[in-house]
Amino acid sequence: MPNICEEYDLVVVGAGHAGCEAALAGARLGLRTIMFTVSVDSIALMPCNPNIGGSSKGHLVREIDALGGEMGKNIDKTFIQSKMLNSSKGPAVHSLRAQADKQAYTRSMRLVLENTDNLTIRQAEVSEIIVDDGVIKGVKTFSGAEYHAKAVVLCTGTYLKARCIYGDVSNYTGPNGLQPANYLTDSLKANGIEMFRFKTGTPARVDKRSIDFSKMEEQFGDERVVPFSFSTDPESVQKEQVSCWLTYTNEETHKIIRDNLDRSPLFSGAIEGTGPRYCPSIEDKVVKFADKNRHQVFVEPEGLYTNEMYLGGMSSSLPEDVQYAMYRTVRGLENVKIVRNAYAIEYDCINPMQLKLTLEFKKIKGLFSGGQFNGSSGYEEAAAQGLIAGINASLYVLGREQIVLDRSQAYIGVLIDDLVTKENHEPYRMMTSRAEYRLLLRQDNADIRLSKIGYEVGLVSKEMYDKVCKKEELIEKEIERLNKVPIGANSEVQKFLEEHGSTPLKTGSTLAELIKRPELNYDMLKVFDLNRVDLPYDVIEQVNILIKYEGYITRQLKQVEQYKKLENKKIDEEIDYNDVKSLRNEARQKLNSVRPSSIGQASRISGVSPADISVLLIYLEQYNHEKHLKDKLENG
Amino acid sequence: MFEKETIAAISTGMNNSGIGIVRISGPQSFDIIKKIFVPYKEKDVESFSSHTVHYGNIVDGEHVIDEVLVLIMKAPNTYTREDVVEIDCHGGVVVVKKVLETVLKNGARCAEPGEFTKRAFLNGRIDLSQAEAVADIINAKSSIALDASLSQLKGNIRDIIKKEREKIVYHIAYIEAALDDPEHMNVDNYGEELKEDVDKILIDLDRLLKTSENGKIISEGIKTVILGKPNAGKSSLMNTLLGEERAIVTDIAGTTRDTLEESMRLSELQLNIIDTAGIRQTDDVVEKIGVERSKEMAKNADLVIYVVDASVPFDDNDKDIIQIISDKKFIVLLNKTDLECIVNVEDIKNIIDTDPIEISAKNNIGLDMFENRVREMFYDGKVSFNDEIYITNLRHKELLSEAVNSLNLVNESIESGMPEDFYSIDLMNAYEVLGKIIGEAVEDDVVNEIFSKFCMGK
Structure with a gap:
């Protein structure tokens, strides 16, 4: 017997944006919940950009809020500048983005967690999952302690076998030099889980006192701030805001980068992980868009009580000396002092096609996951998944029906459906163009779309729900x-x-x-x-x-009506696609691996043709008929 | 009932038999027929009882399209267990197609390959034990239809559609990239620029649509090319098949110097039969051109008939021909079996994996065997030509119209001063629909285009 062995309903591994939502959902639904983190000081950490929201991400935050999540409320308490993006465009693409005071954000979220009933916070590295006959039983920490639970949610973010790299320097650490989690991957692999290796990066943080802001364009927040949360009083967010600053790279910057490309681990092959196309490093931009003679650099405050500024648009994994040289070519940064240098980070994550739409692993009952661990990127994407994984893990423990949001209900639905259905080769980011029905999925109506679900789950109060009904x-x-x-x-x-x-x-x-x-x-x-x-x-x-x-x-x-017709044709979980004659081989393989829950989902798998769908429909008809007969016989 | 949509298709093989049946199935079947059918006896279409036949005209507005018999069958006692109407047309291929178009215009959509059977099955009309067979049919028909559909897009139509799609996806990506990253890219007043391009695309698509309307709707048939060495008896075969002296037949090798095309019926099948110049190495400039043309014709044929002269030995020219037909559907005829045979059936079998038919074109011997073989190949689906080709053609037209419609909506949005994000919604629809014509799904095209064309990122 291990020296410590405790019993819980729900274990959440990780205390980032996904882990926080998952743990709060569990505890608020009455589950005895324990949340693990490698460092209690890094709860709800924002290791990259100092903002929440943005195009389509703002939608996610609104949806999280309507379902009873915490992110919207927390940023409303801790923002230092706010803007409604695309406000001159149609309502479907209006999107909120707020600059956060990073430390305040972390502190405020931590306080909420610490004061939530049923929730235990524990600093320890989870090194193993305990699985018995395809069912999760709990986790084991590095010290050998066992925590038994009916459900486990994995939200390990970028910490699994994390490696930070710049130039030829490489450290096996998580973001910000935090301790990585080096053992869990092996345990997951031993339990048959397929892992990917992804990569992302972050720019340097620099000392405000070394910047010449007079050479930059000042970027103000909106005059009238709109809160993220439907429950925040709009008057409470009208406060003094802090500016961001805009400057540009130039030919000189690009020359330095080009001259030093051979020293970049990205180009030398020292980095093996797959990086996101939507947030390329500055060296990527210079190589790929060689015809552009300048790129934007946004200089953003990291908080009210720090001099650190974030250099948005210039993430890099070039060596330190090159970083200095290139940053100092930028107007206003001629004398800049780096506080933390830019780096790329590699980490293990899963192939999310192993998950159901509920975010439970297909092969391990009671094991759920969310966030960057699922191959996504971004705080908002992480929180959205963490919330759904937390809700469903709780509903699973409570023996209630789990929830799945579909593509016509929410961006969260699009996000999860894309992750588990489509082959994904880079950290996935939400974009409005991914949502087919975006005119319906507006940030302004997230409460109307989702409060009912949040209320039925038990995370939205009766009072709040009544308000929405009245509206x-x-x-x-x-x-x-x-x-x-x-x-x-x-x-x-x-x-x-x-x-x-x-x-x-x-x-x-x-x-x-x-x-x-x-x-x-x-x-x-x-x-x-x-x-x-x-x-x-x-x-x-x-x-x-x-x-x-x-x-x-x-x-x-x-x-949407057309779409729903196919979504509503459910596919039995037990179907063996090898029994379905006339399917093309490629389709059979894909179907066997994704195991879609509906004909609609099946039709979105690349490599499954309309003819395959017809064949499948016909097989299902026969299958359901036989099953019906069998049930009838068995039940007399 | 399984589906709400009403579907229609031509349900007879496309040949010039003169009679063609357009079949409609689904809840709107009767509404549609009410709109386009004028019975001779002035009876209200609604009063027709089930399983009755009615005589009258199919009209498109004022214009009479064809004199027809209409068969009314009410659900559930029909093939699909839905309301079904069958229109028996008399005016040949072009008219049948017109009738179908009228039906589509009034609310039906083109049936997918095998869709009637699929509905019959899903509505419980076909026994569950036949599920696999039904699946096979759908699969087979889909692949034939796809092949046919793609083969019809030869020439520049495919290229045109591809190019238009590239333009469209660029605009979508531009707008989307700007919406995604408004601080990097500006999409204000993009409407003006976009409209210019949309207008151009619309002109191109309209032109395509017109060609399908004025349409050279040739009586389509199985393109059958007769191939062989000079003097093998190809022209004799042609004449015997046609029952008239169309081709000049002499004993002089190389008499036929150009191709000769005729349309003929073989039982219920329509063959477009093409006699060609004999294939041999030659220095005669005119004959050489003829030989090249023969090869070219063979390349595009649905079916090649290779006529072997039994009275002369195999030589390099035969090898040449075998090479040409190796990837085609073909039938080998061993001609002149009335003469002394130097080449026999076994000799041919040793060279080509086929079962040759012995004939004498001159004496009309063995041609019934040939006829059976052609029918066999057709019904086994080995000669991939059937009514589906026709339907995919109409499908293309339907899809093109839909794309035009979506692009018009884009222009409307621009003109009425809608914000830019509305443009990309209808652009996306046009992109998707055009993709269906050339068999390309959408997948992550827009996201890929955004990342490859625009520099995004924080």
Whole structure:
């Protein structure tokens, strides 16, 4: 017997953005939960960029919030600048991004965790998973202690066999020099889990006092800040903000990089992991886009109580001396002092196709995983998966039905479906172009889309859910009313339209019709709306959007209907694709490895053709029929 | 019921038999026929009872397309267990196609290969024990249809569509990259630039659509090329098959110097039969051109008939021919068996893996065997030509129209001052639909395009 052996309902390995959400979900659902981290001081650490949100990532944070997750609330408490990106574009691509005070973010999240009932935080390296006959039983730490649990969520981020590299220097450490986890990979492999090796990188942090900001463009936050969380009072986030700064690389910078390429571990082959295309190192950019004579560099504060600044856009794994030389060619950075140099980091992660859509391992019951461990990248992607993995692990322990968000419900659905269905060869990042139905998956309506699910799971309060229901009702009623408010083509109306650059009316119309015009909106038309009652801002926002883009939204809803037909044709887990005659070999192989849960998911696997899907449909018909007969016989 | 959509297809083999049946299945079958069928006896289409036949015209608005018989069959006692309408047309291939188009225009969509059978199965009409057979049919038909579909895109149509798609995906990627990284890329006022390009693409696609409308809808048949050495009796065979003296037959080798094409019926099949100049090494400039043409014709044939002269020994010219036909569907005819045979069936079998047929074209002996062989190959699917080719053609047209429609929506969005992110939604649809024509799925094209063309990143 090991000297320590404790019993829990749920074990969460890792305390990054995924681990925090998973542990909070478990504890809040009443599970006795323990969360492991190699360092309690690094809970909810932001080892790379100092911001939360951004295009499509902001959507994820909103969705996490609507489901009862913590990220949105935490950044609302600790942001130091906030911007709504793409605000001049359509509502589907508006996206919040906030600069975080990194230390405050970490401290604030830690405090929430520490004060959550049922949750134990433990500093220790988990070195093994304990599996018995395909069922998870718990974990073992490096010291030999055993923690038994009904479910385990792995959120190891970039720590597995982590190696940080710059130039010819390479350290076996996690980010920021933290202790890596060197043993768990072997235990996972021994349990039949296939591992990948991915790579990512981060730029240097430099001393604010060594920067000449007068040579850079100042980047302000929005005048009126919109909070991430639906439960945050919008007034509480109106505060003084800190600026970021924009500068550029130049030909001289690029020359230094080109002259030293042979010293880069990326090009010399010292790095074997696969890096993300969407956040290339500066040397990658210079090589790949040789025709560009400059690249943007965003200089962003790491927090309020530090002089460290982040050099966004210039991640690198070049040697230290080259880093100095190249940074110092950039306008405003001529005398820059590096506090922490840029580096690339390699780490083990899994092939996520081994997971179900619930984020449970297909082969090990009760073992779930989330975050960068699943081959994704980004704090928001990690938190989203951590939340879903945590929820489902808890529902599994409680014997309740687990949740799966589909591609028409949430960005989180797109994220997870992509991860477990499509072959992925680089850290996966969310993008709005990945969401087919993005007009429906807006950040402004995440509460309407997902609160019900959060409430049913048990992470969203009755009060919060009632509020959303009320909001929905107000929106619906107001749209109905606006469709019936007549507008005559009288001189007063025509004059108003002319003043606002809108074509005059030929015949009578309705208020709703006028709101559809791009140059007009709900508020402007108040003068013609005598029976209008005051509505909350967020209701008006929805009314405007739903009326203005009605045609587009209706079209997407129709597409969703088609999509749902295939999603709703479920495939029995037990099916052996070797029994399905007439499938092409490639399709059979892929189907056997992905084991899709529906015909819809099957159709998204590359290498499975429409003809294969027809064949599969026919087989399923036969299979279900026989199964039905068998069940009937067995149950008398 | 399994599906909500109504499907339609030409359900007879495409030949010039004069009669063709368009079959419609699905919940809207009767609505559609009501819109396009004018019965002679002035009866309301809705009052038709199940399993009855009605005489009248199929019309497209004012325009009468064909005089037809319409068979009404109400669910569930039909092949697919859905509402089914069959239209018996009389006006030949072109008209049948027109009738189908009218049906599609009024709410049906083109059936996928084997879809009637699939529905019959899924609606419980076909016994479950036949599931595998049904799956096989669908698979076989799909691959034939795909081959056919691709083979129809020869020439520049495929290239045109590819190029248009490249343009479209570039624009999508540009817009998406800018939305993803608004601080790096600016997409303001992109509409103007985009519209210019969309207009150009629309002109190209419209042109393509028009060609399919004015369409040289040639009576399609099995392209059959007769190949052989000079004086093997190819022209005699042609004449015997046609039942008339179309080709000039002499004893002089090399009489046929150019190809001669005729259309003929073999039972229910339509053959486009092509007589060619005999293949041999020659210095005669004119004959040489003829020989080259023969080879060229053989290359594009659905079926090659290799006529061997039994009265002369095998030589290098035969080897040449065997080389040409090695990757084609072919039938070997051993001709002139009425004369003294130097080459016999066994000799041929030793060289080519085939079962040759002994004939005498001059005396009309053995041609019934030949006919059976052609039919056998056709029905076994060895000669990959059937009605599906036709349908994929219409499918292409349908898809092209859809792409045009989506691009028009892009222009509408631009003109009505919608934000840029709306453009890429309809662009994406056009991209996807055009991909279906050339058999390319979308997968991660946009993301790949973004990363390869635009420098992203923090």
